[in-house]
Amino acid sequence: MRSIWKGSLGFGLVSIPVKLFSAVQKSSLDFDMLDGRDHSRIRFQRINEQTREEVPYDKIVKGYKLDDDYVIMNDQDFADAAPEKSKVIEIESFVDMAEVDPMFYETSYYTEPDTKTNKAYALLIQALTQSKKAGLARFVLRSTESLCIVHPVKNVLVVTTIRFGQEIRSTEDLNLPDKIEVSKKELDMGMTLITQYAEKFDVSKFKDEYSSQLLQIIKDKSKGKRATVKKLKPQAKTSSDDLYEKLMQSLKKGA
Template structure:
């Protein structure tokens, strides 16, 4: 069961509706790791000082804004906290606008508002009123430490909260050289327009999003699955936890090598080295025991010889 991002209230006027904010999207991208082609070990990216080449611990890293090439101003964590909005857990509807007035370029990311216990009445009231009037609520919401502009709109049985981009995040189309004017300015004939209209009409269909799939991802997923099955096994890579501020700085930077090659049961170079080390340790230990036993035997023999030797009488 998915967990809510936060639980709070949806407010408009004097009406407060307890809600939980749930993600409205599902990540389906295939994520790849970069490996060393020689032994298939994962590549790890380090925090390295550009001048010295030395790794920098988290406690020595600060955030800065590059206001000019090579010139920075450091922004302290306290500065960021002071600029962050208050963490009030509410979706505050400030106004209602006609849904058709919102440019599609403003829509960014969907969430689903789920009503709390015994909050269904207010939820349904807002949902159906928005549906009947064709309006959407424009609100502000704080998610984690950032304040977003958003639109609250009905979708089936749900109230969807859609994050909106701010105007300064959009590029004005007038920034580009685009063909303006009428079709006549570009010698588009009436017959061509009529043929284009008929073509569009012949290709018209009802919108059914289930008919569309990420074909590239599906083919790639099928290829990966086929390759895994052909090899008969998958390889597991154990990674050490990333060092954070306050962690010990003398932790060995070790990435476990692949325990098994796909479909093969071969020892990795690291395992061979470890086996040799253990074997050499056993040999050394055995040789030490043998030398000690030999030394003890010589000592015992010397004592026996001393006891058997006749003592000389004083003259």
């Protein structure tokens, strides 16, 4: 793997030189856009909207529109915005991971210490594991400041970027129902159903079946074959609109 960021991970007065590596990869298939007439690939061009001519990549600059005009920015401007954050993941506090709502999660990166014998790296892993805490930090990645949590996964420190509070939309505009009364009998049945289906989280049990099926169709089609597609079984409908009755039938189905 090739590192995407190099700097240091800091907590207190301790600084750990690290590299970041992407911890995730897409499982979906990549498709090219083609001309349906001769199957030639379609290329996208960077066109100057005034001259209608293609712009060389090295002539493209970033600009921010301010008062009907553009302010042109360069790499140094982005670095100057937060020089101390450009190369440091500084842990500002420690939090319970359970308190971080999953809505905030974005993507994860593996960290690799500069040396295999870095005692501070090992210390932070053990301390976070024992305390069941995660470090809350900020750093700059690709000219964008990111909020992140630093947490151990086995023998690796993982940096998972999370959204800032202002990036989560309010629920005020949703047309939510008024408070609905649920009887104790219905709630007890719902809790029983949850208990029956509860299990230890094991993500390895789940695969991207759609992409696998799609790839098989592609392979069969390349050989002039028609893929055999499994038909979906219709869900059995309950004859009753009673919530308690539906919960009861769900329990019987899962037994």
